[in-house]
Amino acid sequence: MIPKRWLQALASDKELSDFLKSVEKRAFKRAVYTVRNDDAALDIVQDAMIRLAEKYADKPTNELPLLFQRILSNAMMDWFRRERVRSGVMQNMSDFEGSDDGGDFDLLESLATLDASLTGESASDTVSRGQIMAKIEEEVAQLPARQREAFLLRYWEEFDVAETASLMGCSEGSVKTHCSRAVAALARALRAQGITP
Amino acid sequence: MSTRRLTTSQTTRQTTFATSHLVPGFGVPAAVSSPRATGAMGASASSTLELTQARVAAKLVHHLDGMAQALPHELSERLKVARTQALMRAQAQRLAQAKAAQISTAAGGATVMSGPPDRDPFSWSGLAASLMPLVLLVAGLVAIEYWSQREHVLTAADIDAQLLSDDLPPAAYADPGFAEYLRSGRSR
Numbered sequence: 001m002i003p004k005r006w007l008q009a010l011a012s013d014k015e016l017s018d019f020l021k022s023v024e025k026r027a028f029k030r031a032v033y034t035v036r037n038d039d040a041a042l043d044i045v046q047d048a049m050i051r052l053a054e055k056y057a058d059k060p061t062n063e064l065p066l067l068f069q070r071i072l073s074n075a076m077m078d079w080f081r082r083e084r085v086r087s088g089v090m091q092n093m094s095d096f097e098g099s100d101d102g103g104d105f106d107l108l109e110s111l112a113t114l115d116a117s118l119t120g121e122s123a124s125d126t127v128s129r130g131q132i133m134a135k136i137e138e139e140v141a142q143l144p145a146r147q148r149e150a151f152l153l154r155y156w157e158e159f160d161v162a163e164t165a166s167l168m169g170c171s172e173g174s175v176k177t178h179c180s181r182a183v184a185a186l187a188r189a190l191r192a193q194g195i196t197p
Numbered sequence: 198m199s200t201r202r203l204t205t206s207q208t209t210r211q212t213t214f215a216t217s218h219l220v221p222g223f224g225v226p227a228a229v230s231s232p233r234a235t236g237a238m239g240a241s242a243s244s245t246l247e248l249t250q251a252r253v254a255a256k257l258v259h260h261l262d263g264m265a266q267a268l269p270h271e272l273s274e275r276l277k278v279a280r281t282q283a284l285m286r287a288q289a290q291r292l293a294q295a296k297a298a299q300i301s302t303a304a305g306g307a308t309v310m311s312g313p314p315d316r317d318p319f320s321w322s323g324l325a326a327s328l329m330p331l332v333l334l335v336a337g338l339v340a341i342e343y344w345s346q347r348e349h350v351l352t353a354a355d356i357d358a359q360l361l362s363d364d365l366p367p368a369a370y371a372d373p374g375f376a377e378y379l380r381s382g383r384s385r
Contacts, residue, residue: 017284024276025265038272046279053287133260140261155254156261176247183250186257 015061020049023065023157027072030152033141034076044079048072069157069167073149132195139189143182146170150178151186 024045031041048071056067140148146168153164154175165172268276369375 013284013288016287017280020280020283024280025268025273026262028268028272028276029261029265042272042275042279045276046282049279049283050286053283054290057287057290133264136257136260137264140257151254155251155258179254180246180250183253183257187253 012057016053016057016064019061019064019068020052023068024049026156027068029137030072030156031076033137033148033152034145035079036141040079044072044075047078048075051075065157066159066163066167069153069159073167135190135193135195136186139186142189143185147178147182147185150175151182154179 027045027048028041031044032038035041035044048068051071052064052068056064059067140151143151149168150164153159153167154161159167161172161175164175168175168178
């Protein structure tokens with residue numbers, strides 16, 4: 001008879017494997033948008049996976065998403081720090097360590113811009129689906145880091161506002177502002193290229 | 198995780214559905230299509246903004262998902278290898294922890310006096326158990342000292358008895374000390 005402890009360990013391995021499988025591609029893309037290098041992004045994701053597996057494998061499954069995204073964010077920060085030391089390239093780390101700069105943001109103006117950007121003709125007539133997706137990726141990658149983080153965590157990883165704020169180390173209001181700006185900027189940029197989401 | 202994503206996706210879909218009847222295409226209500234009209238709507242504008250954002254974001258994210266799922270085979274394989282390595286590390290970690298726990302249990306069994314780790318170290322029984330070796334050591338030293346002294350006394354008494362019971366050698370009478378001893382004994 002197989003001991004209960006081993007059965008639990010097997011179940012835990014399966015859950016962890018399923019979880020990592022479900023997030024690995026999005027995590028890789030998120031890392032690519034941030035570091036803009038496939039190899040570095042792979043290293044970062046692998047590092048994050050190993051850290052999660054070594055330290056938090058026994059955590060309940062519902063805690064894994066938040067833990068993993070936090071680890072991934074830290075891994076990206078570590079990569080930037082190492083890169084800064086290694087190459088002396090000045091990265092704009094302040095984008096990541098973020099200030100709550102949403103005070104003067106005009107929601108109504110954003111709404112108007114967003115509305116205008118969304119009322120055009122569909123680009124599917126002229127641009128292929130693959131090209132649209134590539135353009136969207138490109139625009140996402142060009143968002144300011146904080147906006148991109150908020151957008152990806154909130155809408156792609158589907159964390160709620162409080163969780164996103166916790167992950168980003170800022171207020172919930174800032175998360176809403178970053179998300180709003182990100183969506184408006186994406187819609188505006190894509191609209192300018194004749195693409196509507 | 199899948200449950201969580203499903204639930205939130207359902208919410209997003211519900212949001213999309215809730216707004217999709219407003220204006221064909223993107224769910225933006227006609228009444229809020231100009232800044233003036235939006236201002237007139239007051240608080241409802243912000244919720245409309247959020248709904249619109251959620252709708253647009255859902256569409257964008259759908260495209261991003263498509264790109265993520267269409268990763269080149271080589272990258273997918275490398276991610277798979279990374280995942281496998283992470284799982285192996287987790288297993289190794291678990292094995293190491295299990296071994297450490299076994300060693301700890303064995304050590305716990307060997308130290309009979311120490312008791313379980315959750316035991317109150319300041320309880321009377323714990324204190325007595327801790328002091329027991331010291332008490333035994335002191336008692337042992339006292340016993341050794343007593344036995345040593347007794348042996349010494351017995352040896353001295355034996356020598357005296359042998360001296361007293363033995364025949365007096367003739368040379369003893371020539372010893373001035375012995376002569377003095379005999380004189381003092383006779384006078385007493």
